[in-house]
Amino acid sequence: MNRKIISLQVLVFLAFIFLWKSVIFIFDFPEFILPQPETIFIEWCSMLKSGLLLEHTMVTLSETIIGFVIGVFLGIIPGYFVAKSKQIDQILSPYLVALQTAPKIALAPLIVMWFGFGISSKIIIVALIVFFPILVNTIVGIRSVDKNLLDLMKILKASKLQILRLVELPASMPVLFAAFKTGITLAVIGAVVGEFIGSNKGLGYLTIYASGLMDTPQVFVAIFQLTIIGILLYLLIDFIEGKTIPWYRKGEEDVVKTSKY
């Protein structure tokens, strides 16, 4: 990233802060409706110093990551078989679509009731939310493999495992990583929804607690912390993508360069 881009990013941030303060000034919003950015920052520093924010963050982060990993495996494994077998596709598709259509947010109170108010219910909610985008993209990824490559592998008498390892997996990786990026942002939402419904810790809990006491700056602290988690996890996946499929990233960059002309 060059200096110009960084300067522009800082400029956008400053413009956002200016807009925020302008809205407060123009509409004369009191603090309980919209606090000043600096009030939120001070609250954020204070909570960070006390260790309270880190404690809640770690809970939400754990729920998000564990649920995401489970959701990824739950999505990839059936996704592969659905992609490879028309029969499995026909049998499972209606149920998989039904599972996706059922609003997970509405299911959340039941999941919390069934699996308790600890971390496990939040992990299940996260896994359920992450599951479908991963599943769909796995199917798309596996089916998008170049047929000529598959034919070549067959001619070379490659085993199914070799085809998976050498052709299908690398070819579907770009699509899968796109799903991971969508999934990780949804995972954060899932963890927070679970915490909203019933929890003793986590940033969702903190939001509800602060909201119940009309501590709007603290509500914003929790929201910003969640945003930071979401961004960092997204960047982490982006980083892993760059390391795992560098050839794809390079190709993407080439396309961007070419499109300039």
Added chain:
Amino acid sequence: MIGFIPNVGYAPFYVAATNGYYDEEGLDVSFQYAPEGDIGVVKQLGANTVEFGYAGDHAVIIGRTQDVPILSIQRIIQENLFGIYSKETFGTDEPYDLVGKKIAISGPGSTPATITKIMLKKSAINTTQVEFLYVGGAVISTHLTGESDVFATYLPMKVVAEGIAGEQMNEISGSEYTTIGRTYVITTERMINEHPDIVRKFVRATQKGLEYSVEHPEEAVDAFIKFNPDAIEKKQLHLSIWKAMVERGFDKDTNGNPIFYLPSEDNWAEKQDQMFDIGIMDKKTPIEEMYTDEFISN
């Protein structure tokens, strides 16, 4: 407009609308609901999206602490109907019995959470000696499934739980420890300054609705059902709830008639001190800013 969550406990307002008391005062009243509960009502008042609200004293004090310009103008449920309930007794039926127990509570910043913490503090029990389960709307189900040892909530929920469980619930009443939990009609300083006539009319009509609801429980429930038709399925349950609220929520004079107190006739200073002492507020507000008798007394 008025903001709260549909509940037979709000029958006085439905009666005032059904019996035409608001119309008689020339008021066009519609009901809006705040899923966030009492604190949501205070927020809406602070944002000037509603003119009147119905909420507990807890929300009024928190609102004033956060500089929301609101005042309580009329007392509705006169007593604190909070309790900690369980299927079994644990001994003396005192907060001491809660040590080591799991307590299901709706939300961490809620009135039940505050009252429970006050009860524990007054009994010299540290909050670390119990386990709070913040379970949203599942306070009853978590108890009936055995996930919590007790549940902290209001009398109406106790009646519901008893209906589901088919047995009486044991109770540690909150009213012996605090008066927090009484409910009020609240409005904004702006309404009081700019439209005192409307405030007076609203209070007068609501008072008539309140008195009628207390004297005629059946009609009170009918009015509630009129605004919430789905509730007809459980009319008897709602009637039981409202009768229990009337029985426990109002002091009676020597003739057995309910007493309606003024907003000033409450322990506002004590309530605020208790909330401050358990650490949910970092400053106090002059109690005169929390209420006015101006409209009900006239």
